[in-house]
Amino acid sequence: MTEEVRVRFAPSPTGNLHIGGAHTALFNWLWARHKGGKFVLRIEDSDRERSTKEYEENIYSGLEWLGLHWDEGPQVGGPYGPYRQSERLDIYHSYADKLLNEGLAYREGEAVIFRVMPGEVISFDDIVYGHIEVKSETLKDIVLIKSDGTPTYNYAVVIDDFTMAITHVIRGEDHIANTPKQILLYKALGIKLPEFAHLPMILGKDKKKLSKRHGATSVLEYKEMGFLPEALFNFLALLGWSPGDNREIFSVEEAIKWFDVKDVNKRASVFDMDKLRHINQEHIKRxxxxxxxxxxxxxxxxxxxxxxxxxxxxxxxxxxxxxxxxxxxxxxxxxxxxFLTFEPVKERVDLEYTENVREVLRPFCNDMIKLSQWDTKTLEEFAREWSANRKVPLKKIAMPLRILLTGTKVSPGIFEVIELLGREETQKRLAHWGMLD
Incomplete structure (x- = not known):
């Protein structure tokens, strides 16, 4: 029987859910959904001073907005979860006692420290980065329990992943350096290693580490900026992975179908806001x-x-x-x-401009407003005929009309706009500018 795939996203509530965290969560979620497994959310709140409820709520809200719903963890219940490190201290201490009793760890004051023995080659096969080896003498002894009784990251993550039956640890490549230390703890505890997959770094367009100036803000800020969750999902999925065939626009369902963690590449990805905007535009169209x-x-x-x-x-x-x-x-x-109100148009149009176009536009508007039919085709045919008869270039009618009715130089076809505004509203606006008798 095939082992159920179980992955986790383990943020610290010491900051908002940002792009890097969302990217890691998304790849874990995709792998779980592709394999029909479980996506676990674990809150690593062992940093008591910096962890806040507000940051925790931001993480939940950001994941839910992106559609990355978790199967186990806070607010889910079931046989596993909620997972919050601050509520698991007894578990960490019990495994630390086991290592102490076996002589694999020692006390230094109130702290518990794991003894790293020299002469060992620690190796693992990373799904993304391939075979990695580290000599144990390059590592220092590993603090397990700090003097204040809280576990360190490298220790707690091993205990958590083991007790939560995590099969695949998918996380940022900055954690590669932590993996050999964690493997030593897995082996000392006699427990099976999960598979490791480290995700490529995300850089700004200037090839420097992603920061706020590149767009590394809270995920929910993208919602406020007018991005669709499925568009941000699509964009994040492309940072380090591709469905092939130069395909860039796809649905969540398609991503689940095509995704394989083995296809993640190790080249650093570039956060390109222009590309995100393009992807968002395509999803709006859909x-x-x-x-x-x-x-x-x-x-x-x-x-x-x-x-x-x-x-x-x-x-x-x-x-x-x-x-x-x-x-x-x-x-x-x-x-x-x-389209919703004339007020912003009034604010955008210079009154001097109306004087400059009145001579040509006023006679046109007076004739147009009398048309028996009011649809795009009729309006456009009338304008072409009127401009040809009077030897006035159509653009000398269309552009002033656009500016006086919309307050902008760019809009859909002006006669489509006029049809949708309707005769009454168009008449009201033209009269305001003195274009009608």
């Missing part, structure tokens, strides 16, 4: 109209726009007409403000 509308609404509300004055059908059409413009939900809200 959304069904109803979900896209619900996703954009909070950003319209944040801009103080009057949603209540418009029907859901109209608002959905507003987003549909944008046809992929806007790389984030926030941008999409900002780019469509003129």
């Amino acid at each position: 959304m069904d109209p109803e979900r896209r509308l619900e996703a954009v609404k909070p950003f319209w509300e944040a801009l103080g726009l009057p949603l209540e004055k418009h029907s859901p059908e109209y608002l959905a059409k507003v987003l549909e007409i944008m046809d992929g413009r806007g790389q984030t939900l926030k941008e999409l809200a900002e780019y469509t403000d003129y």
Whole structure:
């Protein structure tokens, strides 16, 4: 019978869930889902001074927003969990006593220290980095229990992974240096080693270690910036892994189907915000109209726009007409403000500009507003005919119209905009600028 795959994500609640942590969690979650195994969440809160409930809640919220729901751990229950190191001190002390009784560890004051014997070659086969060997004489004795009674990271992680039956330890490559120490403890305790897979570093575009200036902020800040969880998921999955065939846009379900930890490469990945924005834009395009509308609404509300004055059908059409413009939900809200109210248009248009275009635009607007039909095709045909008859380039009509109705130089086709705004609203706006008799 095949052993059930069990992986874990073990953050410390001493900071928010950031990109690096989310990346590690995602690869663990993908491997568990691909293999039909379990994804365990363990809170490593042994640092009592720096651990806070707020950071812990941020970690939960960030994982849940990304869709990385855990099978065991805080708020799940079951035969395992919740897992919080601060509640497991008796377990760490019992295994430390075992090593003391067997003469493999010694006390130094209140601390318990594991004795590293020289002359041993510690080796392991990392799924990503291959065969790694370290001589034991390069290592110092390993503190297991500190003088304040709390376990050290290298000791607690071994006990936790063993007692939680973790089969695969998937974590950042900065932990490669810790692995030989942990292997010594596994062997001393006579317990089976898990498989190790260390993930490549994530660098900024300048090839330096990822920091806040590159985008290493809290995962939930990406939500506030207007990114979709499935887009950030997609982007993070591509940092160190690829589904092949130069495929860059995929769903969570597709990632689960294709992912294999053996395909993770060891080259450092680059956090490219432009690429994330592109991926987000593609996922926005894939959304069904109803979900896209619900996703954009909070950003319209944040801009103080009057949603209540418009029907859901109209608002959905507003987003549909944008046809992929806007790389984030926030941008999409900002780019469509003129559909919801005339107020921002008034703020953006220079009154002097209206004087400069009035001579050509006023006669056109007076004729256009009298059209018996009000649809894109009719409006566009009328404009072409009108400009040809009067030998006025169409752009000298279309661009001023766009600016006076939207307050921007870039929008969907202006006659599509005019159709959606409707005759009454268009008339009101043109009259405001003095373009109608």
